[in-house]
Amino acid sequence: MQYFSISEIKGWDRFYRTNFINSLQGYKPVSLIGTINEKGQKNLAIFSNIVHIGADPALIGFINRPVEAAPHTISNIKITGHYTINHVHTSFIAAAHQTSAKYASDTDEFGTVGLTPSFKEGFLAPFVGESHIQYGLQLVEIVPISHNNTFLVIGNITHVFLNEGLVQKDGFIDAEKAGTVASLGIDGYYTTGLVDRYEYAKPGRAPRKLDRF
Amino acid sequence: MQYFSISEIKGWDRFYRTNFINSLQGYKPVSLIGTINEKGQKNLAIFSNIVHIGADPALIGFINRPVEAAPHTISNIKITGHYTINHVHTSFIAAAHQTSAKYASDTDEFGTVGLTPSFKEGFLAPFVGESHIQYGLQLVEIVPISHNNTFLVIGNITHVFLNEGLVQKDGFIDAEKAGTVASLGIDGYYTTGLVDRYEYAKPGRAPRKLDRF
Numbered sequence: 223m224q225y226f227s228i229s230e231i232k233g234w235d236r237f238y239r240t241n242f243i244n245s246l247q248g249y250k251p252v253s254l255i256g257t258i259n260e261k262g263q264k265n266l267a268i269f270s271n272i273v274h275i276g277a278d279p280a281l282i283g284f285i286n287r288p289v290e291a292a293p294h295t296i297s298n299i300k301i302t303g304h305y306t307i308n309h310v311h312t313s314f315i316a317a318a319h320q321t322s323a324k325y326a327s328d329t330d331e332f333g334t335v336g337l338t339p340s341f342k343e344g345f346l347a348p349f350v351g352e353s354h355i356q357y358g359l360q361l362v363e364i365v366p367i368s369h370n371n372t373f374l375v376i377g378n379i380t381h382v383f384l385n386e387g388l389v390q391k392d393g394f395i396d397a398e399k400a401g402t403v404a405s406l407g408i409d410g411y412y413t414t415g416l417v418d419r420y421e422y423a424k425p426g427r428a429p430r431k432l433d434r435f
Numbered sequence: 436m437q438y439f440s441i442s443e444i445k446g447w448d449r450f451y452r453t454n455f456i457n458s459l460q461g462y463k464p465v466s467l468i469g470t471i472n473e474k475g476q477k478n479l480a481i482f483s484n485i486v487h488i489g490a491d492p493a494l495i496g497f498i499n500r501p502v503e504a505a506p507h508t509i510s511n512i513k514i515t516g517h518y519t520i521n522h523v524h525t526s527f528i529a530a531a532h533q534t535s536a537k538y539a540s541d542t543d544e545f546g547t548v549g550l551t552p553s554f555k556e557g558f559l560a561p562f563v564g565e566s567h568i569q570y571g572l573q574l575v576e577i578v579p580i581s582h583n584n585t586f587l588v589i590g591n592i593t594h595v596f597l598n599e600g601l602v603q604k605d606g607f608i609d610a611e612k613a614g615t616v617a618s619l620g621i622d623g624y625y626t627t628g629l630v631d632r633y634e635y636a637k638p639g640r641a642p643r644k645l646d647r648f
Contacts (some may be wrong), residue, residue: 223567223569223596223597223598223599224594224597224598224599224602225594226594226595226597227593227594227595228494228591228592228593231493231569231592231595234606236491237605237606238606239490239491239511239606239607240491240606241490241603241607241608242604242606242607242608243487243490243592243611244487244490244534245606245607245608246442246495246568246570246592246595246608247464247466247485247486247495248465248466248485248489248516248522248568248610248615248617249462249463249610249615250462250463250464250487250625251461251462251615252461264534270487270638271486271487271488272460272461272486273460273484273485273486273496274457274460274463274483274484274498275484275498275580275582275585276582276583276585277452277457278452278453278456279554279582279583280441280444280447280456280565281580281583281645283459283486283498283587285486285488285496287448290588303609307460309461312630313632315630316633316642317521317630317635317642319633319642320636320641320642321636322636323636323637323638323640324637324638324643325638326524328477329543329638330485332452334527334638337575339586341544353604354436355459355461356436356513359457362582363582365580365587365596366576367488367578367589368495369488369489369492369494369558369575369576369589370488370489370494372488372489374496374578374587376580376582377440378441379444379456379459380440380441381438381439381440381441382438382440382444382459383436383437383438383439384437384439384441385436385437386436386437389437389455389524390454390632392449392450392451393450393451393453393454393455393457393458394454394455394619394620395454395455395458395459395473395620396463397517397619398461398619398624398625400597402461402462404461404462404512404617404627405626406608406610406611406627407608407632408449409608409632409634409645410629410631410632410635411590411627411629411630411631411632411633412611412617412629412630413627413630414462414617414619414626414627414628415625415626415627415646416624416625417491417525417528417616417624417625417626418528418623418624419620419622419624419643420528420529420532420621420622420624421622422539422622423532423533423534423535423536424536424573425537425538425539425547426504427535427536428533429532429533430436430532431614
């Protein structure tokens with residue numbers, strides 16, 4: 223195998239190192255986060271550093287980069303307490319990726335990249351109309367990560383909107399059927415193909431494929 | 436679209452709700468985390484709630500469930516400060532999934548599920564020999580998440596081991612070539628297919644596919 227020590231990696235060109243470290247973790251749940259500020263200015267940005275924290279309460283976290291580098295999403299969330307997370311599908315990868323450009327604070331990325339803001343009753347932040355899997359969150363806590371000035375933004379899932387026909391009989395959501403993509407590194411987008419689902423594992427029993435969904 | 440409020444979701448059967456909430460986030464970077472305790476007892480467990488925190492310093496986080504539910508990994512990391520994260524490939528999905536069974540603390544999951552512990556000089560925790568993308572981490576901080584008694588375990592990447600031929604000329608690691616799988620929900624495993632990589636996005640310029648890698 224090839225071996226790379228952190229001291230060697232630290233000496234690399236910044237762009238090369240960014241690609242390497244960002245793809246080391248493997249596939250990521252890339253999504254668009256929609257927010258709005260007190261003036262009604264909408265913001266839409268692509269995030270892949272999203273992590274499931276728990277199912278009950280239903281908590282999701284995402285990493286917001288340092289505020290100087292990525293101010294709009296976190297500042298809007300602090301103002302309204304509401305944000306939306308929307309899956310990216312093969313049909314609009316280019317538009318989703320384009321939201322990563324450093325637009326001015328008064329730019330509405332929805333209009334600029336050509337995606338449709340969708341407002342739902344009782345929820346302040348805009349969803350992405352093109353997305354087949356959308357969920358709305360209420361801010362729970364922003365945890366500062368002192369080691370690199372990032373933030374773990376934790377939210378409670380409060381609203382879920384899914385296209386018809388995506389929920390299987392045991393509650394599993396068929397993201398492949400929805401055309402959801404996975405990401406790798408900072409710029410790679412992938413389709414997926416199911417290998418198998420497995421039964422709940424128990425000691426002393428061989429792994430079994432789940433074939434009843 | 437179908438709408439589900441959190442109050443409706445809370446009323447569902449626990450297993451149905453777990454499948455639903457765990458798959459809502461989309462694809463996850465499923466990997467095996469290898470640890471060891473002060474007696475030399477090895478532990479191997481599958482995790483999918485892994486999140487990139489930053490490239491320089493190279494920080495990765497993962498969510499450890501409440502200590503009562505998942506004690507071994509976090510306790511070993513506290514003891515040695517070292518742990519390994521190893522990609523799961525199509526060739527050993529069943530063995531990787533089987534590590535999620537609730538084994539007794541004196542069970543060595545490597546031997547039990549049939550994966551090979553691989554020790555590297557100067558690093559305490561075992562890597563997974565079958566994995567083509569392996570990295571070693573030094574514990575930086577364990578952040579308690581009070582809302583559900585989980586923990587964000589933050590580590591610094593210190594060692595990276597990759598099969599030959601996986602790093603592209605701009606530093607991107609070709610996880611698809613390595614046979615790395617993505618996961619969905621608590622039990623679904625997927626292969627991937629590259630759609631495209633995109634250039635760094637800039638305001639006022641249409642998104643461009645990257646074709647020079």
